[in-house]
Amino acid sequence: MAFIEFIQPSWPVNKSVFCVSTTTSGGVSTSAFKSLNLGSHVGDDPHNVELNRQRLASELKRFVPDVKPLSWLNQTHNTNVLRLSAPTDAGKVEADAAFTNMPNLPCSVMTADCMALMIANTDGTEVAAVHAGWKxxxxxxxxNTVKQFSSRRSEIHVWFAPSICQQHFEVGEDLKTLFSKFPSALKASTVKNKTLLNLIEVANLKLDELSVYQRYYSNICTYSSVNLFSHRRSTHQGISTCGRMANLILIK
Incomplete structure (x- = not known):
């Protein structure tokens, strides 16, 4: 049985904060979902998804014995932030971010190219997970997520989990227009009428406006990494779907 692999941040927050991103390794799914697909909405065998989620839960207990069940959000590219005080039933809450100040309660979001921002205050008493696709x-x-924190902005730290990098995120004229107020995030593509969009740069500009300056980066591109799920890479390979990774953070 393959082991579940974690990608973790290196950041100066309290050691009580546990934060990881999963990879494709360690699950039971096959074909386009091989192997640790954690998304129940992408066409995978529901039984395999449940087994994968159980495997992840068991692995988390090795690091956090009292960890509570994950709250799998119904992510719809919205701006809703769930304030977690107890685990929620999978898919019952429509939100693209979660915040908590409760111990052993994971905040998690799923990705397969979109940005995931993991946020914690210095003391490790407040944490959040954000799914930030372009919309x-x-x-x-x-x-909306930063507003949930009672800590001073100078005490808020943000880690950028693996996501698609600019060189592989080609967009059309419609998105170029929508992001025109972020010119430093736009770069001309070699393809006519296409633009390369830097989602991380847009996030940085927004965090600047929020006076949140302590940021840390995985510097891992999902498209370029064969051990990570990438929806765009799958599409370019003629595959209509792919699995999802989990990005989670909690207070031990």
């Missing part, structure tokens, strides 16, 4: 990013999911 949620543009409409304010980061701003």
């Amino acid at each position: 949620g990013l543009l409409n304010g999911v980061i701003e």
Whole structure:
């Protein structure tokens, strides 16, 4: 049986904060979902998804013995932030970010190219997970999440989990226009009428406006990494779907 692999941040927050991103390794799914697909909405065998989620839960207990069940959000590229005080039933809450100040309660979001921002205060008493695709990013999911924190902005730290990098995120004229107020995030593509969009740069500009300056980066591109799920890479390979990774953070 393959082991579940974690990608973790290196950041100066209290050691009580546990934060990881999963990879494709360690699950039971096959074909386009091989192997640790954690998304129940992408066409995978529901039984395999449940087994994968159980495997992840068991692995988390090795690091956090009292960890509570994950709350799997119904992510719809909105700007809703769920304030978690107890685990929620999978898919019952429509939100693209979660915040908590309760111990052993994971905040998690799923991705397969979109940005995931993991946020914690210095003391490790407040944490949040944000799913920021282009739509949620543009409409304010980061701003709405930062507002949940009672800590001073100078005490808020943000880690950028693996996501698609600019060189592989080609967009059309419609998105170029929508992001025109972020010119530093736009770069001409070699393809006519196409633009390369830098989602991380947009997030950085928004965090600047929020006076949240302590940021840390995985510097891992999902498209370029064969051990990570990438919806765009799958599409370019003629595959209509792919699995989802989990990005989670909690207070031990």
